[in-house]
Amino acid sequence: MPSFLSLVLAGVLWGTGGIIGSLLADASGASSVAIAAYRLFLGGAVLAAIELVRRSRITNALNRILLTGVIAAVFQGCYFAAVASGDVASATLVTIGSAPVIVTVVDAVRRRTIPGAIIWVRLVLGIGGLALLVGGTPSGVTSTLFALASGAAFATFTMLGRRPLSAGVEQSVVTAWGFVVGGALLFALAAVGPGAGLELSSESVSLLVLFALVPTALAYSLFFRGLRGASAATATLVALLEPLTATVLAVLILRDPVTVAMVIGAILLLLSIGLAGRKEPR
Structure with a gap:
């Protein structure tokens, strides 16, 4: 499967997590942080069971495993802290919107180059489209800081996935x-x-199993597979498909209203992701 297609599928599957998580919260009475914990733990347990069957080695990857776990927890924890101190729209806007910017800046500093015009165009289209789609604006310093920390964790999580591993260790492990x-x-x-x-x-059990399998185990497996042949900047930009998919599902399933701003935002997001699919200029 082509790398870009894997990233696109991952973004779409992530987008199903919003509705599944919302239905799970209503059915189980659990807090958002608890649901995120179940999602990560059970999704990881499914993938770990597969690796045990494959008899994959973990002895050379303990440090990377611990680092990945901490970053994943910070990403999820800070996001829900941003939601608790603000609202879902603003938390999504700042978290998902800041990640590609952070990756682009870090990459530019590391390479000592100025990003090309096409990179800035797709960033502006993506973030502008996201703002129109979710309709959020930063709601307070505390919420914004938590959301920025979550976005930085996701950016770090993505860049870490691009780094080579020790010999004999696979990213899936x-x-x-x-x-x-x-x-x-x-x-x-x-x-x-x-x-x-x-x-x-x-x-609640059915929803929990679905949450662990689809937007977690399968989606992240596709995401890291896509990272093998794509840059971290492209991967974080394609992640904008998550709020787009969530919005479409909310309209179709929950009958949420559609506004002109949402339609324009969706178009801008798709244009941005289309540009991300092009080979990046050197």
């Missing part, structure tokens, strides 16, 4: 066990507040 570690860290955070438990029912 790092992702699997890293998510288990990240989920465990979020469980510790969720235990501090209310809603750490999960009310079990046929509906």
Whole structure:
């Protein structure tokens, strides 16, 4: 499967997480942090089970696994902290919108080059389209700082996925066990507040399994597969498909209203992602 297509599929699958998570919260009564913990831990456990069957080695990847787990926990934890101190729209705007900018700046500093015009155009189209789509503006210093920290964690998570691993170690092993570690860290955070438990029912269990498999295990497997042949800047930009997919599903399933701004924002996002699919200029 081509790298760019893997990234696109990952972004679309991530977008299903919003509705699944919302339905799971209603069915289980768990807090958003607890749901994120279950998502990471169980999604990682599924991937880890596959790696155990494959008898994959982890002895040379312990440091990378721990680092991946911490970054994944920071990404999820800071995002939900931003939502709690602000709102979903502003948290999504700052988190998802800041990640490609951070990666572009870091990459420019590392290479000691100025990004080309096409890179800036796709960033402006992507972030502008995201702002119109979600309709959010930064809501307070605390929420913005948490969202920026979440965006920086996602950017770091993506750039880390591009770095070579030790001989004999596969990225799938790092992702699997890293998510288990990240989920465990979020469980510790969720235990501090209310809603750490999960009310079990046929509906909540079904949604939990779906949440762990589709927008987590499968989506992140595709994401890291796509990173093999794409830059971190492209990967974070294609991640804008997540809020776009979530919005489309909300309109189709939850009957959310559609505005002109949302339509224009969706078009700009698709243009930005289309430009991201082009080979980056050297």
